[in-house]
């Protein structure tokens with residue numbers, strides 16, 4: 662693996678999931694692999710889990726870690742080519758990425774969608790500019806359209822539960838549900854989760870269903886052929902895993918079309934499932950998107966899911982380090 666930008670960079674998903682589970686069982690087995698290697702973690706946006714879990718994973722592999730918040734710690738970075746830089750951005754990505762690439766063996770980047778211009782966001786300019794000018798492997802720490810380290814942690818979490826619970830069906834039913842929120846959020850987590858779950862469904866591992874109000878359709882490149890059910894209750898029937906996430910509209914780009922509170926997940930919703938587990942990438946606003954009762958119930962996987970971010974990052978970094 663050179664870059665880890667999306668599922669397309671994964672050659673063997675089963676092996677990567679297993680590598681994450683192996684890292685969880687034995688975190689320091691490869692502690693010499695990253696000796697004298699440096700990872701730079703570059704954040705254009707806030708983070709709790711991604712920042713700490715990726716740092717921890719890199720340290721488990723013996724790497725040195727440098728972290729920078731763009732704009733706060735560094736200069737603002739211009740991404741457009743051939744522009745007159747007379748605005749508020751003091752440095753161009755050409756120099757910035759090239760310089761960071763000289764200090765680091767791997768660079769992780771978080772840069773959310775701006776939700777203003779759909780074509781611009783879906784072009785993934787920040788990831789591609791870094792990949793072009795840094796000349797070292799790039800890891801996506803959540804880009805405009807994807808969050809693959811989260812999706813890998815989600816796969817690890819589902820696999821872990823599947824192995825532990827023999828009563829689960831051979832192909833558990835996984836439901837991605839939209840949740841209400843007053844703020845426009847990116848589609849990245851929903852996109853990525855769909856992309857990875859569609860791959861799992863195609864491999865015969867799970868059944869995958871998407872539910873959201875009309876107008877919240879994800880781009881077809883991500884939704885794939887998963888059934889979309891506009892009736893949330895119907896979608897929840899017999900589900901083994903409920904994965905909640907808010908996203909803003911893709912078709913009416915970046916808009917909040919509804920905040921219908923009936924879409925927030927409560928115990929009543931969960932009672933329609935097959936004693937299903939509740940998943941969310943976090944951060945989550947309690948009682949706006951999902952009730953206290955669900956988050957605090959034994960059905961909630963959110964903390965284990967966040968814990969598994971360490972092992973997803975470790976599996977990815979291990980594979981990149983091996984290819985250096």
Ligand code: AN0
Pocket residue numbers: 773803846847848849850942943944
């Ligand atoms: C971000 C998002 O929705 O993409 C990050 C999630 C991991 N969430 C918020 O901005 C609240």
Ligand code: CP
Pocket residue numbers: 707708709710711712803811942943944
């Ligand atoms: N799930 C996730 O990526 O969380 P952070 O935004 O806190 O990194």
